[in-house]
Amino acid sequence: MSEAPHLTFNIDAPGLSTGHLAVPKGTDCEALSIPVFSLNRGEGPRLLITGGNHGNELEGPIVARRLIEWLPEVQTCGRILIVPVLNPPAVRAWSRNTPVDGLNLNRMFPGRADGSVSERIADAVCRVLVPEADTVFDLHSMGPRWDSAPAVITHPIADADLMAKTLHLGESFKLPVTLLWEHDQTAGMFDTWVHSQGKVFICTEFGGGTVGFEDLKIYETGVRNGLIALGLIEETVDIPTYRQQKFSQTLETLLSDKVTSPAAGIFEPRCSVLQKVQQGDLIGKLHPMNSVSADSVDIRAPSNSIVCTIKSGAHVIVNEEVAIIARPLKR
Amino acid sequence: MSEAPHLTFNIDAPGLSTGHLAVPKGTDCEALSIPVFSLNRGEGPRLLITGGNHGNELEGPIVARRLIEWLPEVQTCGRILIVPVLNPPAVRAWSRNTPVDGLNLNRMFPGRADGSVSERIADAVCRVLVPEADTVFDLHSMGPRWDSAPAVITHPIADADLMAKTLHLGESFKLPVTLLWEHDQTAGMFDTWVHSQGKVFICTEFGGGTVGFEDLKIYETGVRNGLIALGLIEETVDIPTYRQQKFSQTLETLLSDKVTSPAAGIFEPRCSVLQKVQQGDLIGKLHPMNSVSADSVDIRAPSNSIVCTIKSGAHVIVNEEVAIIARPLKR
Numbered sequence: 001m002s003e004a005p006h007l008t009f010n011i012d013a014p015g016l017s018t019g020h021l022a023v024p025k026g027t028d029c030e031a032l033s034i035p036v037f038s039l040n041r042g043e044g045p046r047l048l049i050t051g052g053n054h055g056n057e058l059e060g061p062i063v064a065r066r067l068i069e070w071l072p073e074v075q076t077c078g079r080i081l082i083v084p085v086l087n088p089p090a091v092r093a094w095s096r097n098t099p100v101d102g103l104n105l106n107r108m109f110p111g112r113a114d115g116s117v118s119e120r121i122a123d124a125v126c127r128v129l130v131p132e133a134d135t136v137f138d139l140h141s142m143g144p145r146w147d148s149a150p151a152v153i154t155h156p157i158a159d160a161d162l163m164a165k166t167l168h169l170g171e172s173f174k175l176p177v178t179l180l181w182e183h184d185q186t187a188g189m190f191d192t193w194v195h196s197q198g199k200v201f202i203c204t205e206f207g208g209g210t211v212g213f214e215d216l217k218i219y220e221t222g223v224r225n226g227l228i229a230l231g232l233i234e235e236t237v238d239i240p241t242y243r244q245q246k247f248s249q250t251l252e253t254l255l256s257d258k259v260t261s262p263a264a265g266i267f268e269p270r271c272s273v274l275q276k277v278q279q280g281d282l283i284g285k286l287h288p289m290n291s292v293s294a295d296s297v298d299i300r301a302p303s304n305s306i307v308c309t310i311k312s313g314a315h316v317i318v319n320e321e322v323a324i325i326a327r328p329l330k331r
Numbered sequence: 332m333s334e335a336p337h338l339t340f341n342i343d344a345p346g347l348s349t350g351h352l353a354v355p356k357g358t359d360c361e362a363l364s365i366p367v368f369s370l371n372r373g374e375g376p377r378l379l380i381t382g383g384n385h386g387n388e389l390e391g392p393i394v395a396r397r398l399i400e401w402l403p404e405v406q407t408c409g410r411i412l413i414v415p416v417l418n419p420p421a422v423r424a425w426s427r428n429t430p431v432d433g434l435n436l437n438r439m440f441p442g443r444a445d446g447s448v449s450e451r452i453a454d455a456v457c458r459v460l461v462p463e464a465d466t467v468f469d470l471h472s473m474g475p476r477w478d479s480a481p482a483v484i485t486h487p488i489a490d491a492d493l494m495a496k497t498l499h500l501g502e503s504f505k506l507p508v509t510l511l512w513e514h515d516q517t518a519g520m521f522d523t524w525v526h527s528q529g530k531v532f533i534c535t536e537f538g539g540g541t542v543g544f545e546d547l548k549i550y551e552t553g554v555r556n557g558l559i560a561l562g563l564i565e566e567t568v569d570i571p572t573y574r575q576q577k578f579s580q581t582l583e584t585l586l587s588d589k590v591t592s593p594a595a596g597i598f599e600p601r602c603s604v605l606q607k608v609q610q611g612d613l614i615g616k617l618h619p620m621n622s623v624s625a626d627s628v629d630i631r632a633p634s635n636s637i638v639c640t641i642k643s644g645a646h647v648i649v650n651e652e653v654a655i656i657a658r659p660l661k662r
Contacts, residue, residue, distance in 0.1 A: 018623035035623040058644040062599045065618045065627060084597075085620055091597070091646050092620075094476075144475045144643075145425075147541045209541025210478045211644025213600045244575075266415075266422070268393045269544045287396045289416055289423070292349035292366040296396060312475075313389040313542025315422050 004113070005124030011038035011081060011132065016072045021083065023124045028116050029089075029100050036129075037068050037082040044078025045230045048133035049223075050125070051083070053106050053140060053190065055090025055098070059206040060139025063219050074233045081132060087121060096143060106140075107188035126193060135169070135200045137226060138190055139219075146208030148309040148324075149273045150218050150242060151177035153205050155186050157195050165200050171250060172229030173204070173222040176242045176274065177308060178250040180329055202226065209312055218242055243274070251306060251326035259323040261316045262297055265289050269310045277301040283323050284310065301325065335444070336455030342369035342412060342463065347403045352414065354455045359447050360420075360431050367460075368399050368413040375409025376561045379464035380554075381456070382414070384437050384471060384521065386421025386429070390537040391470025394550050405564045412463060418452060427474060437471075438519035457524060466500070466531045468557060469521055470550075477539030479640040479655075480604045481549050481573060482508035484536050486517050488526055496531050502581060503560030504535070504553040507573045507605065508639060509581040511660055533557065540643055549573055574605070582637060582657035590654040592647045593628055596620050600641045608632040614654050615641065632656065 009019025017040070020033040049067065051060025064084035071080065085091050086105065093099045101116035108115075111122025130136065142148035152170035157163040170178045186192045194201040206219040218240040227233045239246040261267060265288040271277060281301045288294040301307075305325035316322060340350025348371070351364040380398065382391025395415035402411065416422050417436065424430045432447035439446075442453025461467065473479035483501035488494040501509045517523045525532040537550040549571040558564045570577040592598060596619040602608060612632045619625040632638075636656035647653060 020623070033621070035621070037623065055646075058597055058646065061597050061620075062618070062644050065597070065599070065616075069627075084618075088620060094646055144541075147543045209543075210475075210539060211600070212478045212540075212641075213603050216599070216644070266389055266392050266396070268396070268547070269542070272544050285396075287393070287415070289392075289419060290364070290366065292351070292368065296400075310543075313393050313547070315386075315389065315425055 005128050007036065007128055011079070012040060013038070014040055021124055021128060023120050026115070026117060026120055032088060032117070032121070034083060034085065034088065039071055039075055039080040039082070041075045041077050041079070045232055046078060046132060046134045047080045047137065047230060047232065048129055048135070049080060049082045049137045049139065050086050051139040052085035052087050052091045053138060054143065055087055055093055055095045056143050057141040058091065059141045059211050059216065059219055060204070061085050061091065062211065062216055063139060063223055066220055067223065071233070074235065076232065076234055078232050080232060081129060083129070086125065089117065106190055109188055109190045109193040130194060130197065130199070133199065135202070135230065136194050137202045137204065137223065139204050139206065141206040142208030142309055144209060145312050145314050146309050147269065147273050147312055148205060148208035149177045150175045150207045150222060151179050151205045151308070153179045153181050153203050155181055155183050155191065159195070162195060162198065162200065166202070167250070169200055169226065169229055170202055171248070173226045174237060174239045174248045175204070175222045176248055178248065179308060179326060180252045182254045184255055208309065250329045251308065252329040253308065253324055253326040257302070257305065257325050258321055259283060259299065259302065259325060260319045261286050261299065261322050262318070263288060264317050265315070267311050267314055267316045267322050269313060271307050271310065273307060273310060275307050277305060277307060277325070279303050283307065289315070336459050338367060338459060342410070343371060344369070345371055352455055352459060354451050357446070357448060357451055363419060363448070363452070365414060365416065365419065370402055370406055370411040370413070372406045372408050372410070376563055377409060377463060377465045378411045378468065378561060378563065379460055379466070380411060380413045380468045380470065381417050382470040383416035383418050383422045384469060385474065386418055386424055386426045387474050388472040389422065390472045390542050390547065390550050391535070392416050392422065393542065393547055394470060394554055397551050398554065402564070405566065407563065407565055409563050411563060412460060414460070417456065420448065437521055440519055440521045440524040461525060461528065461530070464530065466533070466561065467525050468533045468535065468554065470535050470537065472537040473539030473640055475540060476643050476645050477640050478600065478604050478643055479536060479539035480508045481506045481538045481553065482510050482536045482639070484510045484512050484534050486512055486514050486522065490526070493526060493529065493531065497533070498581070500531055500557065500560055501533055502579070504557045505568060505570045505579045506535070506553045507579055509579065510639060510657060511583045513585045515586055539640065581660045582639060583660040584639065584655055584657040588633070588636065588656050589652055590614060590630065590633065590656060591650045592617050592630065592653050593649070594619060595648050596646070598642050598645055598647045598653050600644060602638050602641065604638060604641060606638050608636060608638060608656070610634050614638065620646070
């Protein structure tokens, strides 16, 4: 029988201590040693910060590494566990899914001890790390095929109190967008499982496309604001500047807001992120690639809305999502 | 014996006409029919515009499709052949290399009639299309793993007259950067072969990362300026606005300017594109991923220079290029 997942060090030692989350070997690959950083200042909130759940979203791991540089100096209470890279094989491959088993780690929670590597990582996280936290920040981004406003997103939560707490903490990040995202495939997501434990889960979608220096400053500022809201540090909230503006707004996107491609071809974005569009406005064009006779097709806004996310110029298949539109959340 | 590559239509018909470049089948895949658009206004320059040489650089195909929409109305003379997608299998796969044979099309020129699909595409282009043109615009970009200023690039050309003509036409695009790029692996590149025919070859590197609406306007403006310089259209030159500024500069990068990663890990960019750096300034950080004891490593500028291109936050291997730095070209 394989050994159980465990931490290789005492996370309750004072100050910064480091070690690994040991994920046992399986039939598909050897054991993994995932670096974990514990920042302990005694009583107070217990926070878990994770990055690199998807291997082509490296904003999270970079922000996590930055936190480790300055947080020990300013943390006033509580204990913060930081795991910059949850899914090392996917990060090494710059791949959304785990290359060993082809699975999306973020659809595997709470995982299986005797499963493939993605399932074993999820199992180790749920059994070893989540019980040590009251709140989780999972640092995602939309990935290289999207242009997207930095956002905290949450799916609707049945527990009204947890929903309110989550939205409130999400808004405290002061990112340009806090988005309530109706989604029909939340089974196996990390947030779904943490919610089931009655804990607050913040998912950032830091942006999409290129990971640049200016973008990273925005993301780090957002997480810093979240740490202030939790009372883990005593600093002044700073609203990050995004595209020459300082603002944050709370939006909602419904299943019926999906904008998809009518055919396969090259998608050309014709609007910018956070642009307001009226029903019928041009969002993008779809250029069929193989035919010289098939005209390019206009893709138009289905309703008056704000463009949160738009696909980068890319080849898409028929019915592939090309934009996420939203509108101000009514409470 | 396989049929020879050919065009399926008369490219000398007046006005806009369309058809295909037929690339014969081989042992690895069926024949390809690559859409070609001919815009003929009689005597004058003969230009070939190609996009989609690399399948994850879709700025070129989109700009090419845009040209087809408005060029027929304003073209005053000459003949322009437009091939939005040179490499359909790579574009469908959003892959730099051709998935069928795993080859980089832009290292295969002038190709081989009896080779694999990348070699057959190169052969068809060189035998059928290039003889029909005096000038080639090949629309590339740095791809999703880089942040890069929109540029026309050229490698050094032994023929001084052709070098001067190429730089002059490249500068007429008025993109933020015209870059003379010393490169030690130009064998098999499309430009190397076109130069060997004594023809002018303009390679755009439209940018990197996300393909957004605002970026596409810059790229289209650049190509439009190039068409004005060739005398194919009579319009007013417009210097595109890039990051709130209108400017264009001619730079040079040498083999010795390569900035590479000292180890494997996650690269964090610490400067912006077109930032001026002094020798020793921080360009980026390399975060080892597997170890909690290995510190992050600073990557510093080897000389006083301008950062043309910087790798997006990404996992890199040891000695992988993470930035391209340059300085004003001395003539």
